[in-house]
Amino acid sequence: MTERYVYMDHSATTAVDRSVLEAMLPYFSEEFGNPNSLHMWGRKARKAVNEAREKVAALVGADAAEIIFTGGGSEADNLAIKGAAFTRRDKGRHVITTAIEHHAVIDAFHWLEDQGFEVTILPVDEKAMVRISDLESAIRPDTILVSMMFANNEVGTVQPVAEAAKICNERGILFHVDGVQAAGHMPFNVRDMGIDMLTMSAHKMYGPKGVGGLYIRNGVKIEPIVHGGGQERGLRSGTENTAGIVGFGAAADLALRRLGDGSIEEEVRLRDLLIDSVTSSIEDAYLTGHRTERLPFHASFCIGSLEGESMLLRLDAAGIGASSGSACTSGSLEPSYVLLAMGITHELAHGSLRFSLGKDTAREDIVYVAEKLKKIVADLRALSPLWENRG
Amino acid sequence: MYTEKVMELFMNPKNAGRMEDPDGVGEVGNPRCGDIMKIYIKVKDDRIVDISFETFGCASAIASSSMVTEMVKGLTLDEALAISNKDVVNALGGLPPQKIHCSLLAEEGIQAAIEDYRAKRKAGVEAKP
Ligand SMILES: Cc1ncc(COP(=O)(O)O)c(C=O)c1O
Numbered sequence: 001m002t003e004r005y006v007y008m009d010h011s012a013t014t015a016v017d018r019s020v021l022e023a024m025l026p027y028f029s030e031e032f033g034n035p036n037s038l039h040m041w042g043r044k045a046r047k048a049v050n051e052a053r054e055k056v057a058a059l060v061g062a063d064a065a066e067i068i069f070t071g072g073g074s075e076a077d078n079l080a081i082k083g084a085a086f087t088r089r090d091k092g093r094h095v096i097t098t099a100i101e102h103h104a105v106i107d108a109f110h111w112l113e114d115q116g117f118e119v120t121i122l123p124v125d126e127k128a129m130v131r132i133s134d135l136e137s138a139i140r141p142d143t144i145l146v147s148m149m150f151a152n153n154e155v156g157t158v159q160p161v162a163e164a165a166k167i168c169n170e171r172g173i174l175f176h177v178d179g180v181q182a183a184g185h186m187p188f189n190v191r192d193m194g195i196d197m198l199t200m201s202a203h204k205m206y207g208p209k210g211v212g213g214l215y216i217r218n219g220v221k222i223e224p225i226v227h228g229g230g231q232e233r234g235l236r237s238g239t240e241n242t243a244g245i246v247g248f249g250a251a252a253d254l255a256l257r258r259l260g261d262g263s264i265e266e267e268v269r270l271r272d273l274l275i276d277s278v279t280s281s282i283e284d285a286y287l288t289g290h291r292t293e294r295l296p297f298h299a300s301f302c303i304g305s306l307e308g309e310s311m312l313l314r315l316d317a318a319g320i321g322a323s324s325g326s327a328c329t330s331g332s333l334e335p336s337y338v339l340l341a342m343g344i345t346h347e348l349a350h351g352s353l354r355f356s357l358g359k360d361t362a363r364e365d366i367v368y369v370a371e372k373l374k375k376i377v378a379d380l381r382a383l384s385p386l387w388e389n390r391g
Numbered sequence: 392m393y394t395e396k397v398m399e400l401f402m403n404p405k406n407a408g409r410m411e412d413p414d415g416v417g418e419v420g421n422p423r424c425g426d427i428m429k430i431y432i433k434v435k436d437d438r439i440v441d442i443s444f445e446t447f448g449c450a451s452a453i454a455s456s457s458m459v460t461e462m463v464k465g466l467t468l469d470e471a472l473a474i475s476n477k478d479v480v481n482a483l484g485g486l487p488p489q490k491i492h493c494s495l496l497a498e499e500g501i502q503a504a505i506e507d508y509r510a511k512r513k514a515g516v517e518a519k520p
């Protein structure tokens with residue numbers, strides 16, 4: 001039907017890489033043992049989980065003992081935030097996060113609020129960047145936890161995480177980072193950056209869905225949220241998802257290789273080509289988020305006088321998978337809170353579009369997407385009463 | 392999530408675009424999501440003889456616009472006023488529950504265009520020497 005199929009929604013999820021799948025397959029039927037069993041079957045599974053832990057730790061410069069496997073990024077966020085707040089609740093009741101966090105973080109903070117914690121939500125500037133001065137002035141003597149995402153999923157902006165970490169470290173405040181979008185895509189080292197806890201998710205880096213990881217710096221104590229058999233150092237009970245964890249390890253391996261072999265640099269070139277093509281060839285099209293401090297694979301826009309769902313469906317019909325934060329796509333009929341927090345108007349937020357590239361995205365794909373989008377925008381603008389009336 | 396009919400009209404809307412020299416124009420907005428629909432009509436002998444629309448909104452809003460313009464073309468003004476958003480939804484083979492409100496724009500757009508036409512005509516008659 002269409003000339004090409006171009007999946008450009010890697011911020012939502014990625015395909016499991018062949019090498020990852022192959023690493024996982026033996027752990028379903030052949031090496032099916034419970035890692036907690038003493039016998040050979042159990043020992044083989046335990047060994048596989050330990051090796052995966054080494055690989056995930058290596059990706060972010062941690063020790064294997066500092067990695068806890070969870071059932072995904074959302075669970076790791078919840079464990080970090082609730083677990084830290086409950087451990088430190090006698091030291092203080094004030095916790096801080098930002099206006100652009102993923103729901104897994106924001107909603108955990110709202111829940112803490114219901115439990116009697118006081119929450120400060122930091123604003124962002126028009127590029128979705130948190131101002132360090134805002135963090136500094138929000139900190140109180142009873143602040144126990146700060147959670148700030150590494151990079152935003154909707155607009156790609158990379159936050160000043162190292163600076164924020166320094167401020168928190170100096171004041172003895174636990175510092176959690178939701179690194180779901182950044183881990184495996186940007187080189188960084190949790191120790192150098194002063195991060196106390198870091199959330200990762202396998203399915204955003206060519207691993208399986210439903211497997212996540214939480215780095216917890218050696219010495220940091222948090223309460224579990226899942227109680228039971230005491231697996232994962234008591235922080236996440238439940239028989240380990242061996243195949244999934246092995247897959248996460250293989251994905252971390254792949255990511256580490258890609259971070260060193262020039263892949264990311266090429267991704268940045270393609271990303272910039274898309275950004276430049278869209279903003280130069282389409283009138284009234286704006287990049288959302290920061291131009292340079294952004295995820296290497298992420299290009300997001302607002303297209304004036306248009307609505308996101310209609311663009312997504314036309315793109316889909318052209319074989320292109322993208323996403324949008326428009327009100328009409330949200331179910332709640334409210335535009336994305338991230339775009340609103342950046343000061344983008346309701347009307348412009350309507351036309352939000354996100355393209356997130358992957359390791360198999362080719363230059364021809366970018367050219368194809370830019371061409372199709374240009375045509376779709378022109379066709380839909382011919383239908384838009386706002387386009388002809390724009391001032 | 393959308394029916395084939397909705398997708399067909401969304402991909403190839405009928406009666407789309409602005410009209411030069413219309414007899415009536417209705418512009419309505421959706422207070423829930425901020426979308427806008429504009430309906431243009433040409434009227435002869437109390438009948439809608441031509442119609443077009445412009446819509447800033449989702450696929451459901453665009454398909455509803457297209458559908459309602461086809462439904463009312465050729466009808467008398469009173470017949471057109473009797474078309475409800477339910478009729479539009481039925482003609483589309485249904486809409487997802489969270490998208491029903493988009494079809495209201497279609498009903499209201501027609502009403503607004505007819506009101507505009509009637510108001511202009513009244514003013515025109517009164518203004519004649
Ligand atoms: C920034 C961010 N945090 C957390 C999550 C949740 O991760 P998971 O889907 O593994 O639960 C996502 C994924 O959508 C994300 O983009």
Ligand code: FES
Nearest residue numbers: 328424448449493
């Ligand atoms: S017009 Fe906004 S949801 Fe349909």
